[in-house]
Amino acid sequence: MTLSRRSFSFFSALTAAQAAAPLAFAQAPKxxxxxxxxxxxxxxxxxxxxxxxxxxxxxxxxxxxxxxxxxxxxxxxxxxxxxxxxxxxxxxxxxxxxxxxxxxxxxxxxxxxxxxxxxxxxxxxxxxxxxxxxxxxxxxxxxxxxxxDTYMQSAALAGNMTKGGDNSWFFLSADYAYGQALEADARKKVLEAGGKVLGGVKHPANTMDMSSFLLQAQSSGAKVIGLATTGEDMERIVKQGQEFGIWRKQKAASFGMQLYYIPGIGPANMQGMVHNSIYYWDxxxxxxxxxxxxxxxxxxxxxxxxxxxxxxxxxxxxxxxxxxxxxxxxxxxxxxxxxxxxxxxxxxxxxxxxxxxxPTHLVEVKSPGEIKGQWDLLKVVAEIPGDQAFRPPGESVCTLLKT
Structure with a gap:
């Protein structure tokens, strides 16, 4: 069988289009x-x-x-x-x-x-x-x-609690940039809200024995001990503080708590601890x-x-x-x-x-008697409006807010 010139041209164009189709599909925008x-x-x-x-x-x-x-x-x-x-x-x-x-x-x-x-x-x-x-x-x-962010985790939490009557604070902070920044923002808001800062102490990273730092916090008599730390250091502070009976008389405010930390540390050790949260599942x-x-x-x-x-x-x-x-x-x-x-x-x-x-939410770790399920670990005790939860424009150096 022979193809006419017209048939050959059509066949060639069809073949070229079929060959190009996969390439065109691969290059389709996504x-x-x-x-x-x-x-x-x-x-x-x-x-x-x-x-x-x-x-x-x-x-x-x-x-x-x-x-x-x-x-x-x-x-x-x-x-x-x-x-x-x-x-x-x-x-x-x-x-x-x-x-x-x-x-x-x-x-x-x-x-x-x-x-x-x-x-x-x-x-x-x-x-x-x-x-x-x-x-x-x-x-x-x-x-x-x-x-x-670190501002809403510390400053907004401290300011809200101080206005609510928890108006005397002691800070137990990690001795590196993260902990120092959290404490500095929180201190400022406590004072702005009319509260008092009764002292503070900084622990080195990976400190195994937190007893000396905890005893200083306990002896301050502050209503709230602000924990500007995280990870295993926070776990040791919370557990050792529970052994001293500190959390039965003084409230712990955590600036870096996560839901997943609670089962490992134990709700009984953390009951009453408060945190400012972006999201809570329940x-x-x-x-x-x-x-x-x-x-x-x-x-x-x-x-x-x-x-x-x-x-x-x-x-x-x-x-x-x-x-x-x-x-x-x-x-x-x-x-x-x-x-x-x-x-x-x-x-x-x-x-x-x-x-x-x-808006963000002030959440508190439930007592063991309040927990009804595996992840039923927190309760929302207050909502913090967005304009109070994050750094206000007047305190920012971002030029995008100045234009």
Whole structure:
């Protein structure tokens, strides 16, 4: 059989179109989100796989597509090293076409990646890192802070409690930058609220015997002992303080508590301890809905960052939908203009410095007699309005708030 010239031309064009189809499909636009987190280190229980699942659940609930684009999720371990995190961020932006980066559950990693995101004209939403400087002296136009920060963990908590009558404080703090910053912010708010600071002591990292520090706190007679520490040091302080009977007479305020810490330390050791929380799973029907679905995947309800990742990804997808494009400028405009309302966040508004302003909650560890289930560990005792929970514009050095 022979083909006419006309038939051959048609056959050639059809064959070329069929050959090009897979390439065209592969190059179809998609939206790519990257979760850069601690997958294997000290923070992996409150970040890690749960952070990835929180983001993935948001994508699934949104239908896995937005503005005609499929949504793809990638994740990596920054190992709590700024150089490792920065290298991953650059590769994702330059080679893998990641459009938005989130989590960054380490402040040094987050601050390193903020500059990269702006330089590459990409978007970064910090959900797991805690330094309030992320939207203060390190703020930039492409960066957002969606989760807890050191100001709301310490200053807002101390100010609220002081106004409520817990007006004398002693601080037991870690002797490094994190603990020092928490104590400094809390001290200031106690004094502004008319309270008194009766003293303070700093412990070195990885101190096994906390007795001398605890006895100083006990002898101060302060109504509240502010714990500006975290991890195993906090665990030792709480357990040893319980042995001395301190928490029966003096209230403990933790500036770095997480839900997952309570089973390990023991509710009996922590009963009555208070904390300012971005998210608690049993707060209302919406938070319980998310928690039950998350629990089926992970065997436990979401920690704060896990839930906040859900909120951040949901809002980012809403912004892309509203903009009708993934172009950074249009999405940034939408993120700053849209209200934030989802299963995690109520009555949220993004400020010019990228700080999500939303209510937070004063939570207290239940006594063993009040606990009705494995994760029924906290009770919400007060809501702190967003404008009181985060650093006010007048105390910020961020130039974005000055324009």
């Amino acid at each position: 939206l790519k989100i990257g979760v850069l987190t601690d997958m294997s280190g000290a923070l992996s229980s409150v970040l890690g796989k749960g952070s990835v699942d929180g983001a993935r659940m948001a994508i699934e609930d949104f239908g896995s597509t937005v503005a005609g684009m499929p949504v793809e999720l990638v994740f990596a371990d920054h190992q709590n090293k700024p150089d490792v995190g920065a290298a991953i961020a650059r590769r994702w932006f330059d080679e893998e076409q990641v459009d938005m980066l989130l989590d960054l559950g380490n402040s040094a990693v987050a601050i390193a990646c903020q500059t990269i995101a702006k330089d590459k004209n990409k978007i970064i939403i910090v959900t797991g890192a805690s330094s309030s400087d992320i939207t203060n002296k390190f703020c930039n136009s492409h960066s957002f802070h969606w989760g807890y 707060r209302d029907d919406k938070t319980r809905d998310l928690a039950q679905r998350f629990l089926k995947r992970n065997g436990k309800p979401p920690a704060e960052t896990h839930a906040v990742n859900y909120s951040a990804v949901t809002q980012y997808l809403k912004a892309v939908k509203a903009a009708g494009t993934k172009e950074t400028g249009a999405v940034l405009k939408a993120l700053h203009s849209m209200p934030v309302e989802d299963l995690v966040t109520r009555n949220g508004k993004v400020r010019a410095d990228g700080r999500l302003i939303r």
